[in-house]
Amino acid sequence: MTIKHWTPPQFSLRFVHVWRRNLLVWRRLAIPSMLGNLADPLLYMFGLGYGLGRMLDDVGGMSYIGFLAAGIVCSSTMMSASFEAMYSGFSRMHVQKTWDAILNAPLTLDDVMLGELVWAASKSFLSGCAVLIVATVLGLVPSPLALAVIPLIFLTGLAFSGLGLIMTALSPSYDFFMYYFTLCVTPMMLLCGVFFPLDQLPAAAQAVAQLLPLTHAVSLARPLVAGEIPPTWLLNIAVLAAYAVVSFYIALALTRRRLLQ
Amino acid sequence: MNAPPLTASGLRKFYGAHEVVCGVDFALRPGECFGLLGPNGAGKTTTLRLCLGLTEPDAGDISVLGRPVPQQAREARLRIGVVPQFDNLDPDFTIRENLLIFGRYFGTSDHELNARIPDLLDFAGLASRADTRIQTLSGGMKRRLTLARALINDPELVFLDEPTTGLDPQARHVIWERLRQLLKRGKTLLLTTHFMEEAERLCSRVAIMDHGRIIAEGGPRALIAQHIEPQVVEVYGEIAPDWAERFGRSHAERCEITGETIFCYTHDPAPLIADLDGRSDLRYLHRRASLEDVFLKLTGRELRD
The missing domain is CATH 3.30.70 (Alpha-Beta Plaits)
Structure with a gap:
């Protein structure tokens, strides 16, 4: 890495065309893609929510499935953003050379990366919202305050898209992404309060969890779904925003090093 | 049309300690086909990438269509077409969509693009297959589509990086014929190749590159007379x-x-x-x-x- 890779990004509105290109591809496969994205989180929600929920009176002051719903909204957003930024992003960057083609037009790598970031966040936004809608239909979302979860889903998507793009910039092949899923995504699923309240964890694990972005997404979503203002909302938003901005900046520098030789 | 469409002077580029472009100077004349010839690894593709502003030179100046590059590479690329060495057409789209989506990157309206696309499809000989997915196309058809795509912004200058590598003789002759049509329309072409026959047929001037330097430059017949x-x-x-x-x-x-x-x-x-x-x-x-x-x-x- 040299200092040149870290020059501040300069964006143009042409990033929208990268986003539109990806949207057009997605529209072809929208229905199977949405069903695929929904199946996994809904299986967790129903399987654990009803199955395990029968044995629990209440968790954090609500039914277990209600507790789980807010967590699953966040974790499915994380999954969807990570998959799109890594597997699909890597296809476009490395396998199909779509980015190379775009860079011959009057777009810069900064524009392409911004388009990819916003696209992956948009796709994960649909996944997160779909889970939220299902939960609402099931009567698990008692308060209109849950509407505030909608922008939160997008912010969460940006944070995980940025992290995914870092992995894409470093990846020699698709296999590489398994490390990230095993070492980062799965631990976050289990440690960040999706399935059980954080205070069940030992203090050290709780401290680690506070550093992870999914914890902050769940800390915002769960009270909002239940109709309460999240107690540490400013901190939670700041952490997610910082993850989005910093990870994207790192991903951009790494991708400049990789492609602009 | 009097100013040179492209001038490069004193270009140098290092990858680590290895110098891949070592002081290259050349200038294109309006409406000519200029060939950069050289064996693999001579620095041809790197020189093209430098001229497109995709990588920054360690020394030297580049001006493309009156714009300094890389400082105003974006503005320069608005009026350049590029046929890359390896096809990077969009496999998710049809022939027509490949042209339309690529044209949008230039900020051209869909209305304008839809007006241009039929001519480009004719030029590429692909009009009857406009709505075919590109996976089913032969190598020659893909190259023709890539050439048509490079013209979607009606460029003044077209970069062609080994445009006929891997094609059969029929497909190669069709590409050569299309490139001559472009010259007739007044486009300036910058061609890299290691097919000397291609350079002799198309180029009014060539520069032979080796180990990052231009070692000879001139018209093909003049170079033959001078060196051999x-x-x-x-x-x-x-x-x-x-x-x-x-x-x-x-x-x-x-x-x-x-x-x-x-x-x-x-x-x-x-x-x-x-x-x-x-x-x-x-x-x-x-x-x-x-x-x-x-x-x-x-x-x-x-x-x-």
Whole structure:
């Protein structure tokens, strides 16, 4: 890495065309893609929510499935953003050379990366919202305050898209992404309060969890779904925003090093 | 149209400690086809990437269509078309969509693009397949579509990086014919290739690059006249090296030996042919010297991998 890779990004509105290109591809496969994205989180929600929920009176002051719903909204957003930024992003960057083609037009790598970031966040936004809608239909979302979860889903998507793009910039092949899923995504699923309240964890694990972005997404979503203002909302938003901005900046520098030789 | 469409002066580029472009100067004239020739690894593609502003030079100045590059590369690329070395068409789209989506990157309206696309499809000979997915296309069709895509912004200058590598002769001739049409329309072309025949047919001027430097520059016929004897007799056979020592060397100005083939360069081939004509143990071919002979003389015959 040299200092040149870290020059501040300069964006143009042409990033929208990268986003539109990806949207057009997605529209072809929208229905199977949405069903695929929904199946996994809904299986967790129903399987654990009803199955395990029968044995629990209440968790954090609500039914277990209600507790789980807010967590699953966040974790499915994380999954969807990570998959799109890594597997699909890597296809476009490395396998199909779509980015190379775009860079011959009057777009810069900064524009392409911004388009990819916003696209992956948009796709994960649909996944997160779909889970939220299902939960609402099931009567698990008692308060209109849950509407505030909608922008939160997008912010969460940006944070995980940025992290995914870092992995894409470093990846020699698709296999590489398994490390990230095993070492980062799965631990976050289990440690960040999706399935059980954080205070069940030992203090050290709780401290680690506070550093992870999914914890902050769940800390915002769960009270909002239940109709309460999240107690540490400013901190939670700041952490997610910082993850989005910093990870994207790192991903951009790494991708400049990789492609602009 | 009087200013040079592209000038590069003193270009240098290092990858780590390895200098891949070592002080390259050249300028294109409006409406010409300029060829950058060189063996693999000579620095041709890097030179193109520098001129597109995709990588920054370590030294030197580039001006493309009046814009300094890389500072205003985005503005320069608005009026450049690029045919890359490897096809990077969008496999998720049809032929027509490939053109439309790519045109949007230039900020052109869909209305305008839809008006341009039929002509480009005709130019590429793909009008009847406009709504086909590109996976089903042959290599030649993909190259033609890539060429059409490079014209979607009606560029003044077109970069072609080894545009016919991997094509069969029919497909290659079609591409050459299309490139001549572009020249007729007044476009300026910058072509990299290692097919000397391609350069001789298309280029008004060529620069031969090796190890990151331009080692010769000029019109193809002028380079041949300047660097090499005008007639070549190629001699093949087991005893050819022996024949070269005994007879060839003393009757040609220059002989090059590779395995069992002898290349005799000369102004007067008559004595060589008189000796070879009656023989059954040697076969020969008499031809005019070509750009390939110049290229091999200047860059050597050893393999470049």
